[in-house]
Amino acid sequence: MDKCQTSIQKNKNLSRRDFIKTTATTAGVATIATGITLTTYVNAAGENPVTNEKRWGMLIDTNKLTEVDIDDMVNACQEEQGWGNEAHSTGNQKAGWIKKVKVKDKATDRISNLALMCQHCDQPPCVDVCPTNASMKREDGIVLVDRHLCIGCRYCMMACPYDARSFVHEALTDQKEHMPRGKGTVEACTMCVHKVDKGEKPACVEAVDSDAVIFGDLHDPTSKINQTLKRVQSTQIRADLNLNTGVRYSGI
Amino acid sequence: MSIIRYEQTQGKSLGFYTLIAGLGAFILAALGSVYFMEHNGHHVTGMSNRIVWGLPHVFALFLIVAASGALNIASIASVFNKKIYKPLSRLSGLVALALLAGGLMVLVLDLGRPDRLIVAMTEYNFNSIFAWNIILYNGFFVIVGVYLWMMFERRMNKYSRKVGIAAFTWRLILTTGTGSIFGFLVARQAYDAVIMAPMFVIMSFAFGLAFFVLVLMASYKWTQRPLGDAIVNRLSNLLGVFVAAVLYFVAVYHLGNLYLAENAGVESFILMDGGIYTQLFWYGQIVLGGVVPLALLYSPATKGNRSMLGLASVLIILGGIAQLYVIIIGGQAYPMELFPGKEMLEGYGGIAAYTPTLAELMLGLGGIAVALIAIAYLVKFLPFLPESLADDVADPHHKN
Amino acid sequence: MKRLLIVFLTVFLTSVFAYADKHVNLGDRASELKEEGKSEDIHPDLKEIRIMHPNFLMHKRDKTLRQGIRTKRNSLKACVNCHSATDQNDEFMPIDQSGQFCSTCHQKVGTSLDCFSCHRNTPKEDL
Numbered sequence: 001m002d003k004c005q006t007s008i009q010k011n012k013n014l015s016r017r018d019f020i021k022t023t024a025t026t027a028g029v030a031t032i033a034t035g036i037t038l039t040t041y042v043n044a045a046g047e048n049p050v051t052n053e054k055r056w057g058m059l060i061d062t063n064k065l066t067e068v069d070i071d072d073m074v075n076a077c078q079e080e081q082g083w084g085n086e087a088h089s090t091g092n093q094k095a096g097w098i099k100k101v102k103v104k105d106k107a108t109d110r111i112s113n114l115a116l117m118c119q120h121c122d123q124p125p126c127v128d129v130c131p132t133n134a135s136m137k138r139e140d141g142i143v144l145v146d147r148h149l150c151i152g153c154r155y156c157m158m159a160c161p162y163d164a165r166s167f168v169h170e171a172l173t174d175q176k177e178h179m180p181r182g183k184g185t186v187e188a189c190t191m192c193v194h195k196v197d198k199g200e201k202p203a204c205v206e207a208v209d210s211d212a213v214i215f216g217d218l219h220d221p222t223s224k225i226n227q228t229l230k231r232v233q234s235t236q237i238r239a240d241l242n243l244n245t246g247v248r249y250s251g252i
Numbered sequence: 253m254s255i256i257r258y259e260q261t262q263g264k265s266l267g268f269y270t271l272i273a274g275l276g277a278f279i280l281a282a283l284g285s286v287y288f289m290e291h292n293g294h295h296v297t298g299m300s301n302r303i304v305w306g307l308p309h310v311f312a313l314f315l316i317v318a319a320s321g322a323l324n325i326a327s328i329a330s331v332f333n334k335k336i337y338k339p340l341s342r343l344s345g346l347v348a349l350a351l352l353a354g355g356l357m358v359l360v361l362d363l364g365r366p367d368r369l370i371v372a373m374t375e376y377n378f379n380s381i382f383a384w385n386i387i388l389y390n391g392f393f394v395i396v397g398v399y400l401w402m403m404f405e406r407r408m409n410k411y412s413r414k415v416g417i418a419a420f421t422w423r424l425i426l427t428t429g430t431g432s433i434f435g436f437l438v439a440r441q442a443y444d445a446v447i448m449a450p451m452f453v454i455m456s457f458a459f460g461l462a463f464f465v466l467v468l469m470a471s472y473k474w475t476q477r478p479l480g481d482a483i484v485n486r487l488s489n490l491l492g493v494f495v496a497a498v499l500y501f502v503a504v505y506h507l508g509n510l511y512l513a514e515n516a517g518v519e520s521f522i523l524m525d526g527g528i529y530t531q532l533f534w535y536g537q538i539v540l541g542g543v544v545p546l547a548l549l550y551s552p553a554t555k556g557n558r559s560m561l562g563l564a565s566v567l568i569i570l571g572g573i574a575q576l577y578v579i580i581i582g583g584q585a586y587p588m589e590l591f592p593g594k595e596m597l598e599g600y601g602g603i604a605a606y607t608p609t610l611a612e613l614m615l616g617l618g619g620i621a622v623a624l625i626a627i628a629y630l631v632k633f634l635p636f637l638p639e640s641l642a643d644d645v646a647d648p649h650h651k652n
Numbered sequence: 653m654k655r656l657l658i659v660f661l662t663v664f665l666t667s668v669f670a671y672a673d674k675h676v677n678l679g680d681r682a683s684e685l686k687e688e689g690k691s692e693d694i695h696p697d698l699k700e701i702r703i704m705h706p707n708f709l710m711h712k713r714d715k716t717l718r719q720g721i722r723t724k725r726n727s728l729k730a731c732v733n734c735h736s737a738t739d740q741n742d743e744f745m746p747i748d749q750s751g752q753f754c755s756t757c758h759q760k761v762g763t764s765l766d767c768f769s770c771h772r773n774t775p776k777e778d779l
Binding site: 086088089090091092093094095096099100101102103104105106107111112116125127128129130131132133134149150151152153154155157158159160161162163165166167168169170171183184185186237238241252 | 290292293294295299300301302303304305363364365366368369371372375376377379380381382383386433436437438439440584588590591593594595596597598599600604605
Binding site: 047048049050136138139140144146147148171172174175176177178180181182183185193194197 | 718769
């Protein structure tokens with residue numbers, strides 16, 4: 001009899017306890033949940049993320065490109081992105097986002113000049129090997145280094161088939177406002193993503209300002225680059241690696 | 253074979269403290285080098301945008317590869333049930349962990365941003381073999397730690413075989429992963445070869461055992477404990493087999509590369525006209541690291557002689573460092589073939605120059621010092637070493 | 653129990669920083685805006701920006717870098733442009749320098765500042 005009563009009492013107590021528990025937890029969850037939503041950053045400003053609707057690419061015609069053009073491209077890139085005047089680095093330690101390359105065909109002795117920069121591959125080996133996801137490809141095809149995550153292991157530099165990346169070997173000051181760069185991280189041509197996002201063209205393309213270097217959306221059938229690629233012969237450097245580069249060359 | 257008694261070392265002699273002081277000096281020098289390189293940036297090193305991994309990485313990878321090989325002895329005892337190696341299992345696990353700690357220390361301290369190690373631990377790209385290696389290295393610490401616990405704790409001894417098998421599998425995957433760091437790189441002629449993965453596994457056998465033999469002989473000599481010939485001769489023969497296996501894999505790797513016309517360039521670079529790299533390959537890796545040790549280990553004149561065994565082990569280690577130097581730095585020095593069939597006149601190409609600096613060397617040596625100081629302290633702290641490894645104690649086939 | 657109380661009190665007191673403390677060196681443009689009474693347009697809640705600015709900056713950097721969303725809100729550039737101060741020669745001083753905007757709080761609470769090893773620490777030249 002007693003046991004029955006106590007068990008009934010216990011049941012009552014349990015249900016009261018249960019009630020308190022559930023209300024407290026619900027109230028707590030509700031408060032925390034609203035707190036979380038309040039602190040979630042809501043992007044109201046109207047800019048949307050880039051999508052893979054566009055794919056940015058470049059076509060460099062080595063037949064039309066002169067050595068002076070290439071020097072202009074290199075200078076424009078240095079001016080725009082703020083590299084090239086590292087005081088303490090020597091020789092191969094200096095940054096080299098874009099290089100002038102001169103090749104001679106062994107069979108015909110024909111010499112070609114071209115500008116070599118990050119090829120913005122569709123299957124970038126640098127993105128595959130980066131341990132922290134710092135090396136990344138944007139939806140619109142531009143390959144970048146997220147220097148917030150870069151630990152400076154340089155594995156991407158080992159993996160890059162085009163020797164396109166540079167490591168910052170010293171402390172830097174007076175960086176360009178739109179191009180943060182710092183000691184101990186890896187960097188490369190960004191295809192002037194800060195300009196492209198504003199609807200402009202990369203600095204090297206603007207420096208040449210002729211048909212020798214065409215920049216545009218590879219996916220857009222009306223774009224100049226798309227139409228030119230359909231007309232003239234073009235190739236990727238190290239095409240056998242099947243990386244589907246965004247930068248194409250004709251005349252080599 | 254009688255019951256093995258394990259005993260901590262005394263660790264109070266003048267010799268012990270001199271050893272600690274000496275190793276400590278190397279570690280301080282390494283830390284100083286790290287501060288120097290980190291504070292100024294890598295421009296003070298010999299590394300550049302063409303040679304991105306230099307001497308520190310040679311030492312780091314050597315230690316990491318040797319670490320997984322040092323666990324072999326414990327594995328042979330637990331997994332393959334060879335009783336004669338059983339007393340050595342604890343020391344084997346310790347040497348493995350110590351070498352790995354030293355190697356990882358060097359690797360992490362050479363990062364451009366070592367302060368971002370937490371980022372490396374939390375942001376993972378599972379496509380990257382490097383990220384997989386980070387998981388494998390951390391897991392190795394855990395598994396070998398558990399394995400040692402199984403061996404120390406008598407109640408757990410019955411589980412040590414199962415954990416031993418797990419540890420053995422894990423270290424095979426780990427060393428395959430380490431070799432794949434290079435084997436997966438399609439961009440460079442010297443690396444694009446799957447055989448690098450098993451080659452690294454075999455290299456780990458040789459380097460790890462060489463280290464283990466030196467640590468074993470030194471610790472028994474310096475604590476004046478008996479170390480019988482039965483064990484030493486077995487280890488000596490095993491070391492010889494591993495060195496021969498490494499030579500075999502190196503031969504297959506190079507012959508394979510020579511067969512492919514597209515890789516002829518890097519082969520003639522390493523084998524013939526690569527200057528320092530050719531010298532290190534032939535004299536360092538093949539002769540000093542392979543042929544001479546084999547002669548010392550098997551020739552009737554020197555077989556059974558412990559000083560010769562010690563010398564052979566040292567040469568194997570030096571040869572291993574030379575081998576990794578040729579692989580890592582030689583592989584980067586040789587330019588990539590950007591335009592097949594064309595000659596590069598300007599802008600890229602040519603053999604990249606690399607001169608190691610003192611800071612890099614001190615960092616690498618500091619890694620070895622860290623490994624050795626860990627071993628020296630831990631054998632004093634815990635009973636890793638059997639009190640006696642004399643033949644009548646250790647040899648299961650000994651006739652009394 | 654006592655230990656818990658001490659922990660709670662410490663956390664409580666240090667969070668006071670977010671509520672108290674006027675900025676010693678707000679920066680040239682920011683001081684102007686404050687005098688004009690416009691600070692609430694930019695930072696509606698001082699407590700919020702003080703506590704949450706690392707989070708805001710972190711989310712914003714991912715949006716900008718990985719998704720290409722470039723807005724002025726929570727942009728580090730915008731912070732630097734407003735909160736930098738000039739010296740007697742009318743030249744901008746680095747914002748992370750001792751005694752300038754960032755350091756006055758960061759030195760007090762003892763957290764390190766990593767942004768400006770890479771990011772430009774003064775406003776653009778032609779500003």
